[in-house]
Amino acid sequence: MTTIRDIAVKTGVSVATVSRVLHGYPDVHETTRLKVQKVIAELGYSPGALSRSQMLARSYAIGVFYFAGKHGELTHPFFQDVLDAFKQNTGEAGYDLLFFSVNSPTSDKEHFEVRSKLRRVDGLLLASVSRMDERAASLCVSQIPSMSIDFDMVGARAGYISSDNLGGARLATEYLITLGHRDIAFIGDQFNTKPGHDRLIGFQQSLQSHHLPFSPDWVLNGDFSTEGGYKAAEMLIHQPHRPTAIFCAGDLMAIGALQAIRDAGLEVGADLSVIGFDDIAAASLVTPSLTTIRQDRRQIGQLAAKHLVAMIDNPNCVPPVVTVPTELVVRSSVKSPRK
Numbered sequence: 001m002t003t004i005r006d007i008a009v010k011t012g013v014s015v016a017t018v019s020r021v022l023h024g025y026p027d028v029h030e031t032t033r034l035k036v037q038k039v040i041a042e043l044g045y046s047p048g049a050l051s052r053s054q055m056l057a058r059s060y061a062i063g064v065f066y067f068a069g070k071h072g073e074l075t076h077p078f079f080q081d082v083l084d085a086f087k088q089n090t091g092e093a094g095y096d097l098l099f100f101s102v103n104s105p106t107s108d109k110e111h112f113e114v115r116s117k118l119r120r121v122d123g124l125l126l127a128s129v130s131r132m133d134e135r136a137a138s139l140c141v142s143q144i145p146s147m148s149i150d151f152d153m154v155g156a157r158a159g160y161i162s163s164d165n166l167g168g169a170r171l172a173t174e175y176l177i178t179l180g181h182r183d184i185a186f187i188g189d190q191f192n193t194k195p196g197h198d199r200l201i202g203f204q205q206s207l208q209s210h211h212l213p214f215s216p217d218w219v220l221n222g223d224f225s226t227e228g229g230y231k232a233a234e235m236l237i238h239q240p241h242r243p244t245a246i247f248c249a250g251d252l253m254a255i256g257a258l259q260a261i262r263d264a265g266l267e268v269g270a271d272l273s274v275i276g277f278d279d280i281a282a283a284s285l286v287t288p289s290l291t292t293i294r295q296d297r298r299q300i301g302q303l304a305a306k307h308l309v310a311m312i313d314n315p316n317c318v319p320p321v322v323t324v325p326t327e328l329v330v331r332s333s334v335k336s337p338r339k
Contacts, residue, residue: 002043004093011039012066019094060088062308063121064102076224076252077280078297079127083151085301086125093309095122121310125304126151130192145311145319145336147228149303150195157311159319161304165195168293169202169328172247172275175291175328177210179336181245185218187232187257188249196224199249199277218243222253229256237264237272244273244337251278254290258333269335279329288332296324 004022004034008015020028021036049207087097087110098121126148131218146153148160177182186203189196192308199217207214220235229248236243237260248254254276261268268274268288279294305324311317 006038007039007043010043011036015092016094018286021046025275026298038225038275043292046137047230053279058312059120061098061121061124062095062123063098063100064125064127066126076128077276078295079149079281081297082301082304083127084329086300086305087301087312089305090309091304095307095309104292123147123308125149126153129181140238145308145310147308149300149304151194154321155319157319159307159321161300161322162194162198163295163300163318163324164326165198166202167207168277168295169199169249170206171326171328172277172293173203173206175330175335176245176247176273176275177206177212179273180335181337182212183218183241183243183245183337184212184241185215185220185246186249187220187222187229187236187246187253187314189224191225203247205332210307215254221255222250224250224299226252226256226259229253229259231256233257233274234264238277239267242272246274248270248274248276249278250290251280251283251290255282255286258286258290261281266332270338272339273334275334283329284331291331291334292329294327294329296326300324 004015004018007018013036017028017032018036021033022040028205048100049232064086066079085186090097121144123145123185124147126146129151142155143157146155146158148158150162150165151160152162174185182205184203188200204214217239218236220232222232228252229252231258233246238248238335246254246257248257254274258268258273261272261274266272274290274292276292277295279292283290283292303324307320307322308321311319
């Protein structure tokens with residue numbers, strides 16, 4: 001089957017330009033338009049499942065909802081990389097992005113679905129949306145093609161993509177156990193987000209499989225922020241029985257924990273090991289460098305774009321649930337516990 005990309009390659013123009021010719025945009029040079037139309041006729045291109053009226057009704061805009069919480073989640077390195085890859089890949093398919101800011105779970109009474117219809121977007125991406133935000137539930141039964149990042153939204157036209165948070169958490173915990181750690185604490189966000197919840201489950205599963213003790217006092221909320229990680233680690237450090245290692249469910253929390261350990265006059269690794277999750281750029285730059293679980297952020301953005309465009313193009317496309325593998329990155333913040 002001929003695709004828009006095939007036409008772009010043969011004509012030597014971008015996918016976005018081919019898309020604009022197909023949908024009658026006036027901002028295409030006439031020579032380019034004629035060249036593209038000639039190749040379309042030669043290759044017998046057909047838009048497939050979409051009717052002509054559906055094609056003409058498109059806005060060629062994708063709405064992006066993000067939760068702008070107190071820690072500025074959109075500025076988090078994870079979402080920056082995901083959204084950059086998403087923008088690049090949807091742009092190649094001829095789409096522009098329209099950002100919707102969600103300042104708090106209750107600040108705007110309009111549901112995501114209603115706001116999206118008012119702006120006539122063809123599809124939606126949800127990023128950094130809280131599990132506690134009830135407005136997202138409207139998308140599960142709507143007819144707007146939607147993909148979410150790290151938010152388990154499933155419906156007739158809704159799918160989601162996330163890293164292997166369970167597997168990555170088990171990988172991190174297993175690494176600590178392999179080095180001899182038995183007293184391991186967890187700093188995360190247990191209930192508000194899917195990644196925080198899944199990483200806690202993976203942590204618990206590893207402890208259970210090795211018959212290691214699980215202490216509720218060693219499971220603290222860090223809100224995925226540097227400040228939260230610092231405060232949580234500070235509490236762990238001053239407990240009568242201190243753990244030998246901390247698994248932080250995000251690198252920013254881990255970086256905060258590193259600082260708390262140093263400020264307490266302890267040595268990272270020798271006195272208290274720290275492992276993170278994300279592998280943001282700063283992980284290799286802090287001292288000591290952070291052992292962490294790497295997420296393929298650009299692949300997440302690319303796949304989210306690919307599947308969302310496929311759902312927009314084909315109303316019968318099955319909404320996907322995609323899991324992207326993670327990997328352990330060993331650096332200097334984890335050592336075997338002192339005897």
